[in-house]
Amino acid sequence: MTTAVRRAPERRVPPLGGFSLTFLRLEIRRLLRNRRTVVFTLVVPPVFFWAFGTGHGGEAAGRGNVTAYVMISLAVYGAMIATTAGGASVAIERAVGWSRQLRLTPLDPAAYVVVKVLTAMVLGALSVAIVYAVGTLGGAHMPAWAWVVSGLVAWACALVFAAFGLFMGYLLPSENVMQVLGPVLALLAFFGGLFVPLSVLGAGFRTLAQYTPAYGVGVLARAPLTGDAVTVGAVANVVVWTLVFGLGAVWRFRRDTGRV
Numbered sequence: 001m002t003t004a005v006r007r008a009p010e011r012r013v014p015p016l017g018g019f020s021l022t023f024l025r026l027e028i029r030r031l032l033r034n035r036r037t038v039v040f041t042l043v044v045p046p047v048f049f050w051a052f053g054t055g056h057g058g059e060a061a062g063r064g065n066v067t068a069y070v071m072i073s074l075a076v077y078g079a080m081i082a083t084t085a086g087g088a089s090v091a092i093e094r095a096v097g098w099s100r101q102l103r104l105t106p107l108d109p110a111a112y113v114v115v116k117v118l119t120a121m122v123l124g125a126l127s128v129a130i131v132y133a134v135g136t137l138g139g140a141h142m143p144a145w146a147w148v149v150s151g152l153v154a155w156a157c158a159l160v161f162a163a164f165g166l167f168m169g170y171l172l173p174s175e176n177v178m179q180v181l182g183p184v185l186a187l188l189a190f191f192g193g194l195f196v197p198l199s200v201l202g203a204g205f206r207t208l209a210q211y212t213p214a215y216g217v218g219v220l221a222r223a224p225l226t227g228d229a230v231t232v233g234a235v236a237n238v239v240v241w242t243l244v245f246g247l248g249a250v251w252r253f254r255r256d257t258g259r260v
Helices: 021-032 035-052 066-096 098-102 109-138 144-156 159-171 177-191 203-209 213-226 232-257
Strands: none
Touching: 021 035, 021 066, 021 109, 035 066, 035 109, 035 177, 066 109, 066 144, 066 159, 066 177, 066 213, 109 144, 109 159, 109 232, 144 213, 159 177, 159 213, 159 232, 177 213, 213 232
16 A cells, blocks of 8 residues: 655745735835834934024025035935934844744745835935925025935935945844944944035045045035036945945845854
């Protein structure tokens, strides 16, 4: 008599590795439920703008006014915080063991990373939009096309900090990773010329600033307003730092998944 051998059902990888708009929507909603994240990414940047960017009257700056200059700089800062927070949320999931549980499912690791990056970029877009909305009420003036282009550049170039957040999220074993990264981002913003124009600082400081991650994003985002030519150095700054942080995130991600 032959005994039939029952095979375990084969686990199939879902389409697109498990990526779906439902998964993305749930990640965004979960991130927005974190009050600390909402305050630091969607409230603090416009408050800073209202405090420091609305007292310049009609002072001109390039194709607009100084208020618009400050608005763009703080929109970049807001996008930095938002995208970093979105990427660094993996640290919390690692701390509670959620990422380990996900690795036992058919979800493709690449799909998981893509969802995290897209979540970070959505949060960055919200931050930029809120700062620009407050800027319209605070007296920022520049051509309509400059509003659109500068906002899109501030958002798109913040991808470098989504990669930074992922890297730090896999590197730092802390549930309060943003408490560590918050002061770091403030320093990067200062050295990148987002809080104080580099033109008022010394030559040595300006040279150092060109090698910081926030420098290229700020220069490219303000270019539609200032009328300055887009330099190879500014573009290279964004590209190189994105690659550095991206490769660092991949390295830490592989080490993390290799433990299962």
